Amino acid sequence: MNVKDRIRSKLPEWRERTARLVHDHGSFKVADVTVEQIFGGIRGVPIQVSDISYVDPMEGIRFRGYSIPEVLKLLPRPETGQYPLVGGLYYLLMTGEVPTQEEAEDIEVEWKVRSNLPDHVFQVLKAMPRYTHPMTLFSQAILALQTESIFARRYYYGIHNKADYWEAFLQDSLNLTAKLPVLAANIYNLKYRDGIYVNPEPNRDWASNFAHMIGKEEPDYADLCRLFFVLHSDHEGANVSAHASHLVGSALADVYLSCSAGMNGLAGPLHGLANQECLRWLLKIREHFGRVPRRDELQVYLESALGKNEIIPGYGHAVLRVTDPRFTAQAEFAQRFMPEDEIFRLAMLVFDILPSLLIQQGKVKNPYPNVDAINGTLQYHYGVKEFDFYTVLFGLSRILGLTTHITWSRILGKPIERPKSLTTKILEEMIDRE
Ligand code: AMX
Secondary structure (H helix, E strand, O other): OOHHHHHHHHHHHHHHHHHHHHHHHOOOOOOOOOHHHHHOOOOOOOOOOOOOEEEEOOOEEEEOOEEHHHHHHHOOOOOOOOOOOHHHHHHHHHHOOOOOHHHHHHHHHHHHHOOOOOHHHHHHHHHOOOOOOHHHHHHHHHHHHHHHOHHHHHHHHOOOOHHHHHHHHHHHHHHHHHHHHHHHHHHHHHHHOOOOOOOOOOOOOHHHHHHHHOOOOOHHHHHHHHHHHHHOOOOOOOOHHHHHHHHHHHOOOOHHHHHHHHHHHHOOOOOOOHHHHHHHHHHHHHHHHOOOOOHHHHHHHHHHHHHOOOOOOOEOOOOOOOOOHHHHHHHHHHHHHOOOOHHHHHHHHHHHHHHHHHHHHOOOOOOOEOOHHHHHHHHHHOOOOOHHHHHHHHHHHHHHHHHHHHHHHHHOOOOOOOOOOOOHHHHHHHHHHO
């Protein structure tokens, strides 16, 4: 069944469940909010219900209820590769069902048909100064594509039945995601390959076409792209990029406007930029020793860093309390395809030593690695050495999740978001009255 029909078949059940919750349990109290939480980034306050993915502190991310190992095992693969077709992952995110081979390939075909970029997007990219950050270009290009929004056009000409909005959002989502590999590859080529243009090839899947267009032809790199794009596609609905795009979308802004907003959040150093810091840190250690250090040497180095209260990039997490399964999946990939790589060996040596040192130090809530502790290592091995670009890779994948959240928000008729802000005086008076 194609993705639109599958969603349509599921829609009545989901709408009824949501309506029943609001109707029968509308006054049920989910949480209290403390002053500390208000001043602390609304940390841990449930503000969103989304069934696309959920981060369990002890297990890591589950996409539509499936863990990372399950997703990697169950999703259909291309004939030429060993990791899943990203089209299959998108089908799973959008519908909640593991696709058949045919259903996964259908999405890949939909993407090929819709992958053409209008000329004005190239013009926008070319008009920017050479030193523009690739994430700025990425967000700008998505915004430039807003001219193509089917929802914006239909809304202007008068679809006003809310129950029908989702169909235009799904079309916009398929169109935008279809264009992302061409878009990202063009930014890479513009920045780092003298602006050459490489056509996508009709016989390649979404991920391997990206690899091809940036000039990385090793079959293993195409598999790394498939793995990376699956792993980074979503991380619940309340992180900065997901929440930013949801918020913008709640004003009925279309998929392009919403995803560009999400990418602006992802471009922040506390969100998507962390992966380049981790690789930089590993390279610094190798430079310090002039080679991969021995275990005892690294132990002393790490003890000294922690003694100076340095933050070790790639370790810790706001929600997770175990090793990030996305770290594990990429470590397994590296063990299989690049076990002798020096930076990978160093990353694994850090993994061997650091968690127990962090536990001894007793401050950090999660002493284990997050996905960023390894992301850059693998890209670096395959020659993607332009650190600035790593967040675009992350964004290319994350838009799969963002567009799914936005489409389902319209399916469920979620209203405009409008929480409340207080003044310090009002808060002080509330406390005094207690
Ligand atoms: N190395 C050393 N100390 C650390 C640490 C690390 N990697 N992570 C946390 N700590 C320290 C904190 O500085 C804090 O110390 P303090 O009490 O003296 O201020 C203490 O441990 C408690 O912090 P926490 O509650 O465990 O972490 P948090 O939820 O506030 O922050 C995170 C989580 C990820 C921002 C933090 O662990 C960190 O900065 N890690 C390194 C950067 C990183 O890997 N970022 C990527 C995160 C993944 C992602 O979202 N992309």
